[in-house]
Structure formats: structure tokens, C-alpha cells
Amino acid sequence: MIFPATFLVFLFGIFPVGFALYVSVNKWRLKRTGFIGMENYTDAIGSLAYVALFGLAVGSLIFAYLQFKKIREQANEYNERPWHLALPGAALALAVASFVRWTVLLLPEVLGIADKIVGQEKTAELFRRLLGEAFRAAGVLPAFWLTMGLLGAGILLEEIFRRTWRNKRNLGYQAQFSILFLAVGIGVLLFWFTYTEASLAYLEAIETGTDTDIWAQIITISSGVLLFVLAWFVWRSAKRAESDRGFIFKLLAAVMMLGGGWLLIAELPIVIAAGDKDVWSGLVITVFYSLGTVPFQLAISLFLAILLFQKLRGSEALRMLFFLPYVTPAVASAAVFKQIFGARQQSLINQLFLALGLEPQRWLQEPNGVFGLIAESMGMDLPGWMAGPSLALVVIMIYSIWVYVGYDTVIYLAGLGNISQELIEAAEIDGAGRWQVFRNIIFPLLSPTTYFLSLIAIIGTFKAFNHIWIMRHELSVGSVNTFSITIFLEFFEKVRYGYASALAFVLFAIILGLTLLNNRIQGSRVFYG
Amino acid sequence: MAEQALLGSRRAVGSRRASWRIILSRAVTYFFLIGGALIAVLPFIWMISTSFKTIGEAQGVRFFPTQLRFENYVEAWNEADFAEYFINSVVVTLITLAGRLSFSILAAYGFARIRFPGRDLIFSIFLSTMMIPAMVMIIPNFLTVTWLGRIGPIKWINNWPALTVPFMGSVFDIFLLRQFFAQIPDELFDAAQIDGAGHFLFLRRVALPLSKAPVLVIVVLAFIGSWNALAWPMLVTNSPDWRPISVGLMQFVEEAGQMTNLMMAGAVITIVPILVLYFFTQKQFTASIARSGLKG
Numbered sequence: 084m085i086f087p088a089t090f091l092v093f094l095f096g097i098f099p100v101g102f103a104l105y106v107s108v109n110k111w112r113l114k115r116t117g118f119i120g121m122e123n124y125t126d127a128i129g130s131l132a133y134v135a136l137f138g139l140a141v142g143s144l145i146f147a148y149l150q151f152k153k154i155r156e157q158a159n160e161y162n163e164r165p166w167h168l169a170l171p172g173a174a175l176a177l178a179v180a181s182f183v184r185w186t187v188l189l190l191p192e193v194l195g196i197a198d199k200i201v202g203q204e205k206t207a208e209l210f211r212r213l214l215g216e217a218f219r220a221a222g223v224l225p226a227f228w229l230t231m232g233l234l235g236a237g238i239l240l241e242e243i244f245r246r247t248w249r250n251k252r253n254l255g256y257q258a259q260f261s262i263l264f265l266a267v268g269i270g271v272l273l274f275w276f277t278y279t280e281a282s283l284a285y286l287e288a289i290e291t292g293t294d295t296d297i298w299a300q301i302i303t304i305s306s307g308v309l310l311f312v313l314a315w316f317v318w319r320s321a322k323r324a325e326s327d328r329g330f331i332f333k334l335l336a337a338v339m340m341l342g343g344g345w346l347l348i349a350e351l352p353i354v355i356a357a358g359d360k361d362v363w364s365g366l367v368i369t370v371f372y373s374l375g376t377v378p379f380q381l382a383i384s385l386f387l388a389i390l391l392f393q394k395l396r397g398s399e400a401l402r403m404l405f406f407l408p409y410v411t412p413a414v415a416s417a418a419v420f421k422q423i424f425g426a427r428q429q430s431l432i433n434q435l436f437l438a439l440g441l442e443p444q445r446w447l448q449e450p451n452g453v454f455g456l457i458a459e460s461m462g463m464d465l466p467g468w469m470a471g472p473s474l475a476l477v478v479i480m481i482y483s484i485w486v487y488v489g490y491d492t493v494i495y496l497a498g499l500g501n502i503s504q505e506l507i508e509a510a511e512i513d514g515a516g517r518w519q520v521f522r523n524i525i526f527p528l529l530s531p532t533t534y535f536l537s538l539i540a541i542i543g544t545f546k547a548f549n550h551i552w553i554m555r556h557e558l559s560v561g562s563v564n565t566f567s568i569t570i571f572l573e574f575f576e577k578v579r580y581g582y583a584s585a586l587a588f589v590l591f592a593i594i595l596g597l598t599l600l601n602n603r604i605q606g607s608r609v610f611y612g
Numbered sequence: 613m614a615e616q617a618l619l620g621s622r623r624a625v626g627s628r629r630a631s632w633r634i635i636l637s638r639a640v641t642y643f644f645l646i647g648g649a650l651i652a653v654l655p656f657i658w659m660i661s662t663s664f665k666t667i668g669e670a671q672g673v674r675f676f677p678t679q680l681r682f683e684n685y686v687e688a689w690n691e692a693d694f695a696e697y698f699i700n701s702v703v704v705t706l707i708t709l710a711g712r713l714s715f716s717i718l719a720a721y722g723f724a725r726i727r728f729p730g731r732d733l734i735f736s737i738f739l740s741t742m743m744i745p746a747m748v749m750i751i752p753n754f755l756t757v758t759w760l761g762r763i764g765p766i767k768w769i770n771n772w773p774a775l776t777v778p779f780m781g782s783v784f785d786i787f788l789l790r791q792f793f794a795q796i797p798d799e800l801f802d803a804a805q806i807d808g809a810g811h812f813l814f815l816r817r818v819a820l821p822l823s824k825a826p827v828l829v830i831v832v833l834a835f836i837g838s839w840n841a842l843a844w845p846m847l848v849t850n851s852p853d854w855r856p857i858s859v860g861l862m863q864f865v866e867e868a869g870q871m872t873n874l875m876m877a878g879a880v881i882t883i884v885p886i887l888v889l890y891f892f893t894q895k896q897f898t899a900s901i902a903r904s905g906l907k908g
């Protein structure tokens with residue numbers, strides 16, 4: 084029953100992640116031309132790629148250690164000795180690793196079938212023959228038998244130990260051991276991979292005589308990040324300690340923070356300069372886009388939701404109107420905005436500007452920063468880095484706010500509906516004014532909703548594609564190319580599949596990091612009533 | 613709601629000054645609400661008004677046309693190929709919807725009510741894929757679809773399979789439906805089994821009729837998702853034969869230049885089916901959005 088959907092989710096939802104990872108470590112423009120390791124990543128973000136991989140390796144080993152501690156605690160708690168179960172666990176972990184190796188070897192062979200089949204009549208028999216050849220190709224078959232052997236050994240050991248030590252936690256231990264060994268394996272492998280990749284790049288840099296401070300960069304940035312993490316831990320323990328020691332801890336954390344910050348500030352610009360300019364500008368533009376949409380969108384929709392919540396006559400109809408932009412196909416509404424915010428003198432927005440006695444603008448075709456334009460109209464001259472997001476990006480921000488206010492309002496209304504009226508009435512009887520009720524009761528009680536909406540909205544700005552694609556104009560010269568647009572351009576126009584895949588993983592890492600960060604920061608402040 | 617009314621009446625019986633303040637605050641509230649609604653609707657009004665203008669008027673500064681040119685719609689429909697795009701979109705949406713709905717219902721039922729080894733593991737792996745951004749998937753999926761088209765007996769690129777099949781397995785649908793199926797009491801199933809009904813019969817006669825609301829939500833979300841898709845159809849279609857309306861409109865926006873009136877007529881044509889669907893399912897739709905906070 085679950086087969087069709089499971090198969091499709093696997094083929095178009097799970098397998099692509101591994102496939103994309105595979106594509107991203109290859110030189111791949113339309114066709115695969117060979118394994119190049121981390122080059123796509125280092126092209127994009129410079130030595131940061133090594134740091135990220137190094138961090139991943141460390142994280143994997145820490146996870147393995149925590150897993151080990153969990154097993155030990157469980158064993159102590161029940162007074163058991165499950166250590167021999169590590170054997171089947173290891174065998175299964177090796178089997179999984181070997182399976183991955185087999186698929187990696189098999190994949191290019193299977194992909195190659197499409198080339199072999201060209202010019203021949205496509206029959207099921209021919210396909211079966213070619214598929215068989217792919218499975219029997221050099222290296223693939225031994226890998227397959229190795230996987231099978233390891234799997235068999237794992238199952239055999241598992242059966243033996245299950246019979247000899249009858250315990251209901253037996254299988255749980257085995258699974259935990261497999262995860263432990265997998266984490267260790269991944270960690271060690273990543274260490275080795277990072278090291279060889281960085282060494283190779285270092286040797287190449289020496290040969291070509293370009294900049295040779297890869298190792299220095301890796302070490303400085305890693306220690307900078309490490310200092311930040313340590314500072315965070317120290318700060319947290321300072322909160323729990325008594326006042327004197329807490330103060331010293333806080334001081335220590337501040338010093339660490341300064342040190343880490345100094346290291347990063349000194350080194351990051353160099354690394355960023357070594358990376359892809361489009362990638363960094365895409366990142367900066369996306370951050371501008373987030374900052375320019377999310378707060379306004381949330382503030383406006385909270386305001387509207389509170390007004391709508393009074394259940395006035397016609398509030399149902401109004402809510403429906405607010406929601407209209409959200410359900411409208413983005414292509415159509417973005418096309419409308421593109422015309423309304425046109426650069427011509429006769430466009431609706433420029434007519435409005437003329438009526439207000441303001442200078443007509445070029446809107447979606449304006450690559451210059453909005454603060455710079457405002458300063459210019461007042462006769463000042465701002466330096467380039469203060470010019471802010473381009474006017475074209477501001478139009479896209481306005482569009483996003485227009486679209487998402489309705490959605491946020493509906494969610495806020497649901498949140499308001501969950502606040503108990505008695506609380507508000509009690510406060511009113513005690514003489515609290517409207518603003519005080521809002522500030523001290525409604526807003527804190529809505530914080531889970533605000534948290535949810537801000538997370539969704541920030542991630543949404545990183546994923547945003549359709550409306551930006553429609554509204555971008557050549558004359559805005561890349562000033563609206565957010566990270567997603569950059570990826571799509573690399574893929575669609577420059578056909579650099581490997582590079583675009585690597586960028587997509589960078590995006591994935593950013594989104595994942597934002598989610599975790601948001602959980603840490605806001606999760607502790609959200610008030611769940 | 614009753615509490616609100618109570619609050620209002622308590623205030624109303626207060627002094628005359630208090631009632632003045634209420635009227636004033638009502639007026640301010642309405643001012644902001646109606647102002648907001650106007651901003652929300654203004655682009656739509658402009659779009660509709662422009663779609664009836666002549667080319668000259670569309671380039672000019674008048675907000676409303678002097679005379680309604682219905683010919684714009686005929687022209688957009690026939691000459692700008694919107695008829696073809698529209699039909700393509702309808703076909704693609706219907707195929708996607710049929711596949712997605714039936715596969716999701718089957719899988720959700722399987723995950724909710726049939727026990728098999730590894731069920732929870734598979735389901736949690738499914739759920740974790742919901743976090744992965746579409747940009748990661750788009751390249752490998754494009755390669756997969758190309759490969760399938762080259763080895764298989766039917767074309768995938770520039771044909772219906774590439775546009776529909778990848779969207780037929782939806783984790784979100786399975787997740788949503790599973791919640792509902794899992795809530796059905798076991799006694800109902802036991803009773804059905806005693807009467808000789810198997811899983812399929814139980815699903816059709818008992819489980820589905822009880823889950824009309826989530827099925828409707830899925831239908832609406834699948835419809836909107838398929839109708840709005842842009843990046844993927846752009847990749848896998850390269851001729852008008854299968855180009856859906858979103859891509860058609862995009863190309864028209866890029867190429868039409870001065871013909872703003874036709875462009876807006878095209879935009880109206882693109883929007884109408886979604887709006888009709890929205891107005892008919894408005895209540896359930898907003899309720900489900902408010903509950904789950906997710907869009908397909």
C-alpha cells in the first residue's frame with residue numbers, strides 16, 4: 084500500500100540529497116568530467132569550506148562520544164555488560180558504509196546507460212542487458228559482495244548474540260552501537276578527507292605560487308569559532324554560579340569573545356575575498372532582504388490581527404481581502420508589481436510620486452542603494468558601503484510584505500484566539516490601559532506565534548525564488564540576486580551542475596544553522612504561558 | 613465572542629464620554645483596516661482595469677479605461693497562446709492531483725494502521741526530508757528525469773511525466789492524513805473486519821469519509837502548488853506543447869514589452885481558477901492554514 088508514494092518520495096526526495104552531494108564533489112558541466120573533491124566548495128566560500136568540514140568532523144566525533152556515554156549510563160543503570168554487542172553493531176555500521184560505497188561506484192555506470200543506449204532501439208531487453216553490465220562493471224561487483232558479506236556477518240552475529248543473551252534491550256544496544264560506529268567512521272573519514280584536501284590545495288598553491296596560507300586560515304578561523312563556542316559555554320555556566328565567580332566567568336567569556344571576534348574580523352575578509360564574489364553578494368542581499376521584510380511584515384500583521392480580533396462588522400470579509408495576495412499565483416502578482424513599479428514616468432508609482440511632488444524613480448531597474456538615493460536627493464553623498472539594499476530590492480521587499488501580511492495575520496488571529504479573555508479582563512479591572520494590556524499580556528503570550536512566524540519568514544526569504552525571478556530586470560545588475568537566484572543562475576544559465584549543487588548545500592547549511600540558532604536564542608525567551 | 617460582546621455592553625452602559633471614545637476608537641480601527649484592505653486589493657484593481665485598456669491607455673496615466681476592451685482577453689487567449697498554456701496547466705494539475713492524492717492516501721493509511729518492521733524509521737526519515745530546500749533537489753532531480761527519459765520508452769522532458777510524477781509523492785500529505793487516520797478508533801476497524809472488510813474496503817467506506825477535511829486541504833494545496841510552480845516547469849519544458857501557464861505568463865512578461873494590457877489579461881486568466889477555488893473553500897482553507905501554518 085505504501086509502495087508507490089514511498090518509492091516516489093525515495094526517488095525524488097531522499098536519493099537526490101545523496102546524488103546532489105555526489106554531483107557537488109565532481110566537475111560537472113552538463114556532463115560529469117571527474118572527481119575534484121572539495122574544489123566546488125572552496126571556489127564558492129574559500130577556506131571556510133575546510134573549516135566547515137572540520138567542524139562537521141568534530142561534531143560527528145562529539146556525537147559519537149555522547150552516544151557512547153548514553154550506552155554506558157544505560158548499562159550502569161540496569162547493571163548490564165552489553166559490550167560484546169559492539170561486534171554486530173560494528174558489522175552493521177561497516178555494511179552501511181560498504182553499501183554507500185557500492186552505490187557511489189554503481190551510480191556512474193547506471194548513468195552511463197543513457198549514453199550507450201543512444202542510436203539503438205529502446206527495448207526492455209537491451210535495457211536489462213545494459214543494467215546487468217552496469218552491475219557487473221569492474222569494482223562494482225566486489226563492492227556488492229563485500230556489502231552482502233558484511234550484512235550477512237552482521238545478521239549472523241546479531242542472531243547469535245540475541246540467542247545467547249536474552250534481554251529486551253539487546254536490539255536497542257545493537258542499534259546504538261551501530262550509530263556510534265557510524266558516527267566515529269564518518270568523523271574519522273571527514274578528518275582524513277579535510278586533511279588530504281587541504282594538503283593538496285596547499286601543495287598546488289605552492290606550485291603555482293599563489294597564496295599559501297590555507298593552513299593558517301583554517302587554524303585562525305577554527306580557533307576563532309572555537310573561542311566563540313567556549314565563551315558561550317562559560318557565559319552559560321556563569322549564570323548558574325554565585326555572584327563573584329559568575330562575574331569572573333563573565334569577564335572571561337567577554338575576553339574570549341573579543342579574542343574570537345578579533346581573529347575572525349582579521350581573517351574573514353581575506354577568506355571572503357578568495358571566495359566567489361557572486362556568492363557573497365547573494366548572501367548579503369538575502370540578509371538585507373530578510374531584515375527588510377520580516378520585522379515589518381510581522382509588525383503590520385500583528386497590528387491588523389489585533390484590530391481584526393475585535394470582531395467588528397465585516398471583519399470576516401476584511402480578513403479574506405488581506406489573505407488574497409497570499410493565495411494569488413506569485414507569477415501573476417509579481418507581473419502586476421513589475422508594471423506598477425515600472426521605471427517609466429507613467430507607471431502608477433511614479434505618478435503617485437509626482438502627485439506628492441517627489442522625483443520619479445527607476446524602481447525595479449535601479450541598482451543603486453536606497454539610502455544612497457535618499458542622501459543624494461538631500462544633497463549628501465554617502466560612501467558605497469552605506470548605500471544599503473538597491474531600490475529594486477526594496478520593491479521586492481514591499482512585494483513580499485504585501486504577500487505575507489495576510490498569512491501572518493491569519494496565524495496571529497489564531498494565536499490571539501488562544502489567549503484567555505479572563506486574563507485580559509482581570510488586568511482591565513486592575514486599571515491597566517490598552518497599551519499596558521498589549522505590552523504585558525498579549526505580546527508575551529503571543530511570543531510562540533511570533534517565534535514560529537519569524538522562523539518561517541526568515542527561512543522563506545532564503546528559499547524565495549518565483550517572484551524575484553519575475554521581477555528581476557537586467558538593469559538592476561544583479562542587485563536583487565539573492566542566494567537562491569544565484570544558485571539557479573549557476574545551474575540554469577551557466578550549466579555548472581557541480582558548482583550549483585555545492586552552493587545548494589551551502590544554502591542548506593545556512594538554513595539548518597539559522598533554525599538551530601533560532602531555537603537556541605528564541606527558544607529560551609519564548610514564553611509558553 | 614460572547615465575552616467580547618459582554619465587554620462591549622459593559623462599556624456601553626458607562627458614561628457618555630466613554631461611548632464617545634468607543635465610537636472614536638471604532639472609527640480609527642476601521643480607518644486602518646480599510647486602508648490596509650485597499651492596499652491589499654489595489655494591485656488587483658489596477659490589474660483588472662489595465663486588462664481592459666487599449667495599448668495607448670495602458671501606456672498612459674489614466675487609472676481607468678475609457679471603454680472596456682473585452683477583445684484583450686480574446687487576443688490573449690488566442691494569439692498569445694494563453695489558451696494552450698491554460699489547458700496544459702489544467703491537464704498537468706489534474707494528473708498531479710490524481711496521482712498525488714491516491715498515493716498519499718494509500719501511504720498515509722499504511723503508515724497509520726498497518727504494522728510492518730521499520731515503519732517508524734521510514735516515517736521519521738520521510739519527515740526529515742521536509743527541511744531540505746528545493747534548490748538541493750532540483751539539480752539531481754533534473755538529472756534523474758533526463759536519464760529516465762533517455763532510457764525509458766516515453767519522453768519525460770517536455771512531456772507530462774517530468775511535470776507531474778516527481779510531485780506525486782508528498783511527505784506533507786502523508787503526514788497530514790496519517791494524523792487523521794491514526795485517530796480512527798480501532799473498534800471501528802475490528803467491527804469492519806468481523807463483517808469481512810479488508811483494508812481497502814475499510815479505507816474507502818470508513819476512513820476516507822471521516823477525513824474529508826484534510827483531503828480537501830490537500831486537494832487545494834496540491835492544486836495551488838501545481839498551478840504556481842515555476843522553476844521546475846521552466847527547466848523541463850522547452851516548447852509551448854507542455855508549457856504551463858505560469859511559465860507562459862513569465863515568458864510573456866519577458867517578451868511582450870509594450871503590451872501591458874494583454875499581459876494583465878493573461879495575469880487575470882492565470883489568477884481566476886485559483887481565486888474561484890479559494891472562494892469556494894475559503895473557510896476550511898484559512899482554518900487549516902491557521903492550524904498547521906503550512907503551505908504546500
